[in-house]
Amino acid sequence: MNAMxxxxxxxxxxxxxxxxxxxxxxTALDTVDFALPEGAVxxxxxxxGAGKSTLIRALMGLIDVDAxxxxxxxxxxxxMSDAAKxxxxxxxxxxxxxxxxxxxxxxxxxxxxYPRWDQEFVEAQLARTLLPxxxxxxxxxxxxxxxxxxxRALAVQPSxxxxxxxxxxxDPVARRDLxxxxxxxxxxxxxxxxxxxxxxxxxxxxxxHVAFLHQGRLLLQAPMDDLKERYARLWLPSRVAxxxxxxxxxxRPQQAFGxxxxxxxxxxxxxxxxxxxxxxxLETLGLEDLFVEIAE
Amino acid sequence: xxxxxxxxxLPWYSAERVQRYFNAGMQxxxxxxxxxxxxxxxxxxxxxxxxxxxxxxxxxxxxxxxGARWLLxxxxxxxxxxxxxxxxxxxxxxxxxxxxxxxxxxxxxxLGLPALPALTLMLDMTAMALLWALATRWMVPLLGFVxxxxxxxxxxxxxxxxxxxxxxxxxxxxxxxxxxxxTLRWRALxxxxxxxxxxxxxxxxxxLLRGQLGMQGLSAGCATYRNPHAGVNxxxxxxxxxxxxxxxxxxxxxxxxxxxxxxxPRRRTGGDLRxxxxxxxALLLVEFAAWLLVSPDTLRVLNAMVLLWTVMxxxxxxxxxxxxxxxxxxxxxxxxxVALLAHLPGLGDxxxxxxxxxxxxxxxxxxxxxxxxLAIVAxxxxxxxxxxxxxxxxxxxxxxxxxxxxxMLAALSGARxxxxxxxxxxxxxxxxxxxxxxxxxxSVALIPQxVALLAMQPAATTWADQxxxxxxxxxxxxxxxxxxxxxxxxRHWRRFWRRAHPFLQR
Numbered sequence: 001m002n003a004m005x006x007x008x009x010x011x012x013x014x015x016x017x018x019x020x021x022x023x024x025x026x027t028a029l030d031t032v033d034f035a036l037p038e039g040a041v042x043x044x045x046x047x048x049g050a051g052k053s054t055l056i057r058a059l060m061g062l063i064d065v066d067a068x069x070x071x072x073x074x075x076x077x078x079x080m081s082d083a084a085k086x087x088x089x090x091x092x093x094x095x096x097x098x099x100x101x102x103x104x105x106x107x108x109x110x111x112x113x114y115p116r117w118d119q120e121f122v123e124a125q126l127a128r129t130l131l132p133x134x135x136x137x138x139x140x141x142x143x144x145x146x147x148x149x150x151x152r153a154l155a156v157q158p159s160x161x162x163x164x165x166x167x168x169x170x171d172p173v174a175r176r177d178l179x180x181x182x183x184x185x186x187x188x189x190x191x192x193x194x195x196x197x198x199x200x201x202x203x204x205x206x207x208x209h210v211a212f213l214h215q216g217r218l219l220l221q222a223p224m225d226d227l228k229e230r231y232a233r234l235w236l237p238s239r240v241a242x243x244x245x246x247x248x249x250x251x252r253p254q255q256a257f258g259x260x261x262x263x264x265x266x267x268x269x270x271x272x273x274x275x276x277x278x279x280x281x282l283e284t285l286g287l288e289d290l291f292v293e294i295a296e
Numbered sequence: 297x298x299x300x301x302x303x304x305x306l307p308w309y310s311a312e313r314v315q316r317y318f319n320a321g322m323q324x325x326x327x328x329x330x331x332x333x334x335x336x337x338x339x340x341x342x343x344x345x346x347x348x349x350x351x352x353x354x355x356x357x358x359x360x361x362x363g364a365r366w367l368l369x370x371x372x373x374x375x376x377x378x379x380x381x382x383x384x385x386x387x388x389x390x391x392x393x394x395x396x397x398x399x400x401x402x403x404x405x406x407l408g409l410p411a412l413p414a415l416t417l418m419l420d421m422t423a424m425a426l427l428w429a430l431a432t433r434w435m436v437p438l439l440g441f442v443x444x445x446x447x448x449x450x451x452x453x454x455x456x457x458x459x460x461x462x463x464x465x466x467x468x469x470x471x472x473x474x475x476x477x478x479t480l481r482w483r484a485l486x487x488x489x490x491x492x493x494x495x496x497x498x499x500x501x502x503x504l505l506r507g508q509l510g511m512q513g514l515s516a517g518c519a520t521y522r523n524p525h526a527g528v529n530x531x532x533x534x535x536x537x538x539x540x541x542x543x544x545x546x547x548x549x550x551x552x553x554x555x556x557x558x559x560x561p562r563r564r565t566g567g568d569l570r571x572x573x574x575x576x577x578a579l580l581l582v583e584f585a586a587w588l589l590v591s592p593d594t595l596r597v598l599n600a601m602v603l604l605w606t607v608m609x610x611x612x613x614x615x616x617x618x619x620x621x622x623x624x625x626x627x628x629x630x631x632x633x634v635a636l637l638a639h640l641p642g643l644g645d646x647x648x649x650x651x652x653x654x655x656x657x658x659x660x661x662x663x664x665x666x667x668x669x670l671a672i673v674a675x676x677x678x679x680x681x682x683x684x685x686x687x688x689x690x691x692x693x694x695x696x697x698x699x700x701x702x703x704m705l706a707a708l709s710g711a712r713x714x715x716x717x718x719x720x721x722x723x724x725x726x727x728x729x730x731x732x733x734x735x736x737x738x739s740v741a742l743i744p745q746x747v748a749l750l751a752m753q754p755a756a757t758t759w760a761d762q763x764x765x766x767x768x769x770x771x772x773x774x775x776x777x778x779x780x781x782x783x784x785x786x787r788h789w790r791r792f793w794r795r796a797h798p799f800l801q802r
Contacts, residue, residue, distance in 0.1 A: 053630075057630065057635075057801060060635070060638075060639070061638065061796075061797070062630070062634075062635055062638055062799075062800065062801045063800060063801055063802070064795070064796060064800055078796035078797060079646065079796065079797065080639070082641040082642060082644075083641075085639050085640065085641040086641045088639055090635065090639055092630065092632045092635050093630075094629075094630075094632065095632050098553075098554065098556070098632075098633060098636075099556075100556050100557060100560065101553070109550065109553060109554075110640075113550070113640055113641050113642045114641065149632075
């Protein structure tokens, strides 16, 4: 729970402090603090309805939040300047945009607005993906529309790339290409990337940081390399299990074991004292196991 | 909800929410106008025909855009092998018939109007509506002129008027013939391969209902924002016109294109041109037949009525549809176009972006209104020539512009289109309906030339001639509506300017 990165104002290209958002009687985001380190590829993972898209839209300044604030490239998300917008690439979850335009018309329409627009990249991608230039976007398949939206977002040569479930409609080849492109941009251009997903293997392949969102709360955010070292599953017999331990992330009853399985994190480099209890057993967790343990 | 309420609601679920509200609004306007006509028009004028035509038009409208969709439901249910689907479709159609045919018949009978001829006229219109939906696309513009052709032929052929009890037998025969054709066509299409048509030109209109017709194309939002076919014609070509391909567009063009239809500049595609050419040819044919069959005076009156009704309908429809599109973009599911606009460089600070958005949305609607009003005024002065109506029209147009502005600002301020805001949309529809009804009623109650035109008589008296207090009552009603419209405009203007930036999603 306390694994959030320490946020210092004006440093992270994308950050949020205490964001709350409610829809009618449902809390979509509950006091979320978040920061995307510069040059990082951060995978935001969570179950369906966890609030990933809402968090991304709040971070992008697309919705008014009930409390808290977000900044994009050092500027308030709700009042970005043209300079910030020129350096931002964003692909929403359903890029059902401009169905009334042809593929080439859409690129022609937008390229005049972005000084760093990379038309060569657009041409190369259109040739490689065999997307039909003269077809209306509305007539493309969902996967093709997603590819067009990704090309558009990458063509602006963004400093900050935000992708909301970008691989959802892509075939395996296109998905692999996308992940390679993300890694390339982050590695060569220093682009900071935030992408949401529930495909754990995508995270493992490309993300340098991971954030877990569950029921509107950001349960943990950490560098990928730290996860295996900082988080573990603790098997604790009922007779020795305290009601709550420091560093506990989640807890589930395990009848066959006769106790509890908990996800715990290290505090100041040390595991919780409960790991020393008689019968307690600590085991490392893979990313998928960690996600399932937390989200279930 | 009890079984009867469920049964009454069942047929309307074949169309999306916005379409349902649109139909309900149109039905309310047409039925209320019919009721007022029956009360206000002089009983010796023979103008009950207008009442019957309005009721029949309401019926046809519902069968075209909601009833006909049950063929698609039946096809899809059949393909999915859903159990009891045939009974469910039959039940929906029975409910639809009860609400659109039987109920108006009973109401007309209570008003002392000839109910049986009215029922047969409505059955005729129902058959026409279903034929329109089931016809191949190229036949659709021709079918639109069949009622006009029948009216023209009625005189020389000696057919009775729909207000005449003798019409019942003829109307029933026509309805039986039409419904028999509909049944045969329906059965054939149930088994037809939807993808097997050589071109969209040969495709039955009903298959285009799936993605393009009704409100779906324009609203492209609410529950159906993800309809990918908005702004794309049936052949898959874009209907939006880009001025050039240099990539250097002025910001206002850019915003209009990103907002999509009806704000974007349109491109006339080959399909559109063929469609309009066919319609124009049919119109000329009907005009020629009319020139041969009716007297020049009658023809002039008929043309005046058709033109005036068409332009007045468009005057009300276009701003309403533009508002719906904005509700879909800004108040429905998060629209990617709005996100793109929010992050688009070059729109300036939020104040500039707001002004730009207002110019490209409300500005377009107001320009359209101005053109429509000018056209109506010109037509009226040319064909009828009573300045009283012009004054009335200008007041109505000013209130319509105010209500349109208020409605579009409400949409731009993020008024919801999903479940909570259905009442909001309906309420706004009622404002427009009130204005339409007040305009029509005032015309008939105050302006003798309007009554004469509708009654197809050289001169007529009005309700106001018999009751001197009528003009004062209408003045109060108009003033109240205008004050209300201005209050709405002020409220939503403030809400719009309070937002952090103009492209917020819900």
